[in-house]
Amino acid sequence: MTLKMGVIGTGAIGREHIKRITKKLSGGTIVAVTDVNQDAAKKVVEEFSLDAIVYPDDKALIAAENVDAVLVTSWGPAHEQSVLAAIEAGKYVFCEKPLATTAAGCMRIVEAEMKYGKKLVQVGFMRRYDSGYKQLKEAIDSHLIGEPLMIHCAHRNPEVGDKYTTDMAVTDTLIHEIDVLHWLVNDDYKSVQVVYPKKTKHALAHLQDPQVFMIETNSGISITAEVFVNCKYGYDIQCEVIGEEGIVKLPEPLSIVTRKEAKLGVNILMDWKDRFIDAYDVELQDFIDSIKETGKPNGPTSWDGYIAAVTADACVKAQQTGEKERISIPEKPEFYE
Amino acid sequence: MTLKMGVIGTGAIGREHIKRITKKLSGGTIVAVTDVNQDAAKKVVEEFSLDAIVYPDDKALIAAENVDAVLVTSWGPAHEQSVLAAIEAGKYVFCEKPLATTAAGCMRIVEAEMKYGKKLVQVGFMRRYDSGYKQLKEAIDSHLIGEPLMIHCAHRNPEVGDKYTTDMAVTDTLIHEIDVLHWLVNDDYKSVQVVYPKKTKHALAHLQDPQVFMIETNSGISITAEVFVNCKYGYDIQCEVIGEEGIVKLPEPLSIVTRKEAKLGVNILMDWKDRFIDAYDVELQDFIDSIKETGKPNGPTSWDGYIAAVTADACVKAQQTGEKERISIPEKPEFYE
């Protein structure tokens, strides 16, 4: 059995996923595409020699009988409508982040999915599929370091474009830490406070960079998360979990070791696309496999998407107020356990 | 277009490849299997729900019209006959090492392939597809370290079974270094000498372990290759290339970093299967892709298989004589450039 998939949005990320499913992964095939730019959609079909129909819009694509699952890779504001339509049609959905642009939107999806009565949605938080994070998770779950007490992490980009604004440090950057950290320690967030260190000269006038987020979880774990998007030296993701018995830390990406010109060291990635390239593959393969094997996706749920939205809202508020802001996440519905 | 593949030999490695092609990779499908144990072949078809015919023997499988490519994963002594038959039938072949059990056998394959007039055969030397080795190769090819002068490498297993004999240090273990090192520095081997260090108490009486191979290339590169198959502490592959301007070294496998009980460090793999697990995937995907895109496999050739056999023969002779033995590799036919 092959999972027949329709893609809503054939921009950069949509094309990447189409290529992945067509050329690299097993068990899925693209049978339908759509894009607000119909020519773009047609071009993708040609480029990858897809045996796929170009639909006029998301509704038509979702309605197509041979579409088992939908990939939502349109721009953020369009996500909610497509996901809700897919749920109504009982189709599986893989939705790139954000699930919806507001917490309320995410909650509408959660409620629709619960009403439908079956988990259909996976949100594209790929870090949970990264080998390093998976090893961290295994170590923590196996009590290697005892109870986690603190997390120190950093998300650094060499530079960002001039459209990148201070709140995007949360919604575009920290959002990945927000998803992966609560999963890592199996806890929910309680409060957040933001500190603005001295600003780098490499940031444009409108952008606060770097930023430090102090986040507290319900059980009291203290997270210090640095976001620094003009760090110049590389794309660098750090995560260290300090527990009662020891510490575990993300590995550096695999690199040969060089001795040259009085330096001994490894290469740091410059392009974020290279950092989680394997995770994207594993993520989509798991989406395909888990649907085929268990009848539902196995990855980050709508509820996780909702948590990310609520937490991001609080982080953005904390950026604005300078105060410690409460993160109010309701109890997780049994449906998502 | 899907590459339709037949598998000759459904033992451990055959089943791994079937699983890989069926569950993980893109663009290939298993349409035929055979094994000297027909029940085993049938069981594999069931286990993976293959839409595949079980053939009575390799000849029948190769003759099947819908078989585009053959995977030879039978036991070593049977390889040559299957590969020759496939070439005669003009079918693509992916053959696990060894290509043939003798250099003469490898040469018969080389000659058959040249006579057929088209590259059909890829030998299963997966290290060339390992991310670390690929980074080494890129660094050397880009002259990062200038001319390579020396290579220090080590191949260590935690332990081996009682069937493992002294010559298998060459034919089962060093054989991977033999393939990957000449590719890495784009050179051929000239001589080899073996030194037997003090024997570990963990080796059985009949086995010399560890062993050190001193290999010289045509251009004068000096290789010291340690083989140590009862090293106890882990499965560990080391490779360091010393050039005129600097040194490059294989990375350690990706592992979280732990601080616990007065130790700071990473995990070492114990199981060799984990070390090159990604390389196996990339290797087979490349076999499928390159055939589909260019009409011929892109990986290690029959000629590489022949080089490995000739070099291994000299290494085994050097084990027996204790002398420096010449490695006589003829000039590479233009066909294989």
Add this chain to the structure above:
Amino acid sequence: MTLKMGVIGTGAIGREHIKRITKKLSGGTIVAVTDVNQDAAKKVVEEFSLDAIVYPDDKALIAAENVDAVLVTSWGPAHEQSVLAAIEAGKYVFCEKPLATTAAGCMRIVEAEMKYGKKLVQVGFMRRYDSGYKQLKEAIDSHLIGEPLMIHCAHRNPEVGDKYTTDMAVTDTLIHEIDVLHWLVNDDYKSVQVVYPKKTKHALAHLQDPQVFMIETNSGISITAEVFVNCKYGYDIQCEVIGEEGIVKLPEPLSIVTRKEAKLGVNILMDWKDRFIDAYDVELQDFIDSIKETGKPNGPTSWDGYIAAVTADACVKAQQTGEKERISIPEKPEFYE
């Protein structure tokens, strides 16, 4: 010329310094000792075969004509009086931390020294003499990483005794970071806030452990300093300075690299005494040398002692209030430039 030194306080640290000066360093000799426990003082003279007189108290020792310099290694509350007496007598002073137990006491010493008109006092903050911190300082001063923006550091002990109280996380532990960090970035502190993460089960009921201090400098550098004194796994000092162009980090202490039992790693120290053992030597040798060569000590000054006291007071207040507390450090007197 040999610097003739008198030691006030022959407890553990006093004896260590006596041993150091007598057995390891050059250019200094112990000619006088005193201790509230006169027997202890006599015993030390015997043990190290010192050619030294045992004085009844600090005043008598300081008054001794052949005493050029005084080492104050008594218990903290006694420091101020001895240092003031030494200044009045125009004797050099090496005073172990704290210079005085209150900021006011430190200021009295500062004023006495300025009144005397010559720098006489060095405070025993040894980290500035540690090879790793010196390398950090050189890197920062040479603009290797551009302007420093953030510092992430950690001070971890395997465990502490039951007398260790929450405020001692500041006065006994963080105090070393307080001294070394402002020196490292050549800046003064402005505010501090304390976060209490989930408490480790290894801490006694009365002790908050771990703690995270968020400290801001005048120029806006943001410091996150973790103090964790029951971390179990080792004595571990981490310090990472993030600048506009890159990052520098303290090295791990020198340790052989071991591969054994599926682990690759280095040893972590368990005893804090081993961590800065070389720094203590360099510190005291520098005290002796700089007095002999330039007529005044070269290390941390009374002013540095005062800064540490003011900052520690604010940190302890921040522990109690949970609020961001201002650190008010007056402008540095020209005398100390």
Add this chain to the structure above:
Amino acid sequence: MTLKMGVIGTGAIGREHIKRITKKLSGGTIVAVTDVNQDAAKKVVEEFSLDAIVYPDDKALIAAENVDAVLVTSWGPAHEQSVLAAIEAGKYVFCEKPLATTAAGCMRIVEAEMKYGKKLVQVGFMRRYDSGYKQLKEAIDSHLIGEPLMIHCAHRNPEVGDKYTTDMAVTDTLIHEIDVLHWLVNDDYKSVQVVYPKKTKHALAHLQDPQVFMIETNSGISITAEVFVNCKYGYDIQCEVIGEEGIVKLPEPLSIVTRKEAKLGVNILMDWKDRFIDAYDVELQDFIDSIKETGKPNGPTSWDGYIAAVTADACVKAQQTGEKERISIPEKPEFYE
């Protein structure tokens, strides 16, 4: 009690030791100096304000009644005569390498010392005092890695002057490995063979560089020692001991860790003088202390100097013959146990 020392040879290394003893170490003082260039000797006395007499030659210096110990830091060919004279006079000797320029000369010293009946001589092999090598030794002695089976080591210099000849790879460079390795594994050498890899373009015409020495010990430990004196990238000393249960390796010299311009790494030393700078201090302090505390030096003995000479002779012969050459070391006299 202060050890009163006379220095024979006030060239670069002599001055370094004088400075060390005068400015850094404890318990020794320079009371006498001599040099074939008397002006140089006088200048040193002035430069370091020594309270020392300048003697016309080594005999006169050795005869001086107030000289307890002699430092032989003249040029190599003069060592034997000075050491023999010192032994005859019953004076302690610290002799820089080589103890004598021939094995026969070393043996004459050994015999003289045995005849005198007391250990007086220490040879300046400083690596045994290096923190890294000491940790290796402790690990091996404590059976952390079981029986040692192999040693892989490398001695690399960025470059050498035009006076450096092929045999100096042994007598000036490998000589340090020769001393430290047999001490490390408590074994004697049995044979050596030399392999010349492809020559670096950075070596002058008359110099073979790099070179690989295959050395075997009596118990069968196999040593591969690379000497590469124009490696360009740094001064780099590597040593890895492979045992039955695991591996231990020298640490890299202490360096801050930098992230900058897509590289993560540490600094490599360029100047050999920096590598063992601490070891020189510890070595001489130990010479002084052990004489004062036990009446005899504690470091590398005349016998070690003899072993080095015999082994170096065999290595040079192996360079010339290309054959495996026997290293014939007589049984160690009980006197040196």
